[in-house]
Amino acid sequence: MTGKTHIAVGITTAIAMGTTSPIGLGVAAVGALAPDIDHPNSKISHRVTPGKLPRSTLGRYLAGFILLAAGGLLWKPFVIPGLTLVILAGIPHRGFIHSPAFALAIGALGAHMISIDRTLVTSFMIGYISHLIADMAGVGIPLLWPISNNRYGMHMVHTGGLLELVVLIVCISYVVLTLFKGFLVYAF
Ligand SMILES: [Zn+2]
Numbered sequence: 001m002t003g004k005t006h007i008a009v010g011i012t013t014a015i016a017m018g019t020t021s022p023i024g025l026g027v028a029a030v031g032a033l034a035p036d037i038d039h040p041n042s043k044i045s046h047r048v049t050p051g052k053l054p055r056s057t058l059g060r061y062l063a064g065f066i067l068l069a070a071g072g073l074l075w076k077p078f079v080i081p082g083l084t085l086v087i088l089a090g091i092p093h094r095g096f097i098h099s100p101a102f103a104l105a106i107g108a109l110g111a112h113m114i115s116i117d118r119t120l121v122t123s124f125m126i127g128y129i130s131h132l133i134a135d136m137a138g139v140g141i142p143l144l145w146p147i148s149n150n151r152y153g154m155h156m157v158h159t160g161g162l163l164e165l166v167v168l169i170v171c172i173s174y175v176v177l178t179l180f181k182g183f184l185v186y187a188f
Contacts, residue, residue, distance in 0.1 A: 001134050001157060003043030005164055006032045008171035009134050010127035015178050017126055024123040031127025035098050035135070038091045045088075060089035098135060099145035103128050134167075 001009075010032025011025050019025055036042035067082030096102050103125065110121040135141050140153020157163045 001138055001159055001164055001167075003033055003036065005168050005171075006036070006131050006134060008168050008175070010130045012171040012174050013130040014123055014126045015175060019119075019123055019126065020182075021119075024119060027120050027123040028127035028130075031124035032131050034124075034128055035131045037088065038093050038095060038097045057089050060085045064089060094135075094139070094141070094151070095149070096142060096145045098132060098141040100129075100132060100143065101145055103132060 007029045010028045014025055014028035019028060033042070033044040037044050039045055064082050064085030067078045067085065069082075071077070071079030071082055091097060106128070107121065107125045110124065111118060114121055132141055134157070135153065136143070137154050138157040138159070139155070140151035142149050143152040144150065157167065
């Protein structure tokens with residue numbers, strides 16, 4: 001599935017589950033893109049690591065260690081993108097990040113760390129889990145990680161295929177109709 005469809009499915013799921021605030025929906029969209037950070041050509045990877053070289057594993061390690069060294073020698077904040085790149089380089093494509101166990105772990109960690117607005121953690125997790133379910137309809141996810149690395153999927157929705165287009169249209173229609181309904185309730 002493309003990033004566009006993942007965003008649409010994430011926002012639709014969030015609205016269906018009662019999220020109404022624009023920030024909540026934005027966070028759900030980020031959550032819906034987040035699992036594909038392990039995918040060198042995904043939308044979110046392009047955002048995190050602009051430029052062609054840092055998208056390959058070797059390039060990420062190289063750029064990451066250069067930034068880490070620069071963080072130690074020149075300016076401390078360089079450590080943050082450096083560490084991010086090194087971690088990204090070590091993550092397998094469509095690996096454990098796409099597992100329910102990992103989703104549960106980051107959900108728990110997020111809820112533990114963010115105490116001001118927990119609803120944002122919920123919105124993020126709604127987006128994240130909608131991504132896993134959508135990928136299960138297609139190529140599959142490591143459903144039982146860490147017990148097994150096997151990928152389980154229904155192989156029904158293919159990237160760029162007709163069914164993905166149908167999903168996208170249904171989701172956009174749902175969002176537009178909900179906004180329209182909200183507008184009518186507000187106006188009259
Ligand atoms: Zn994915």
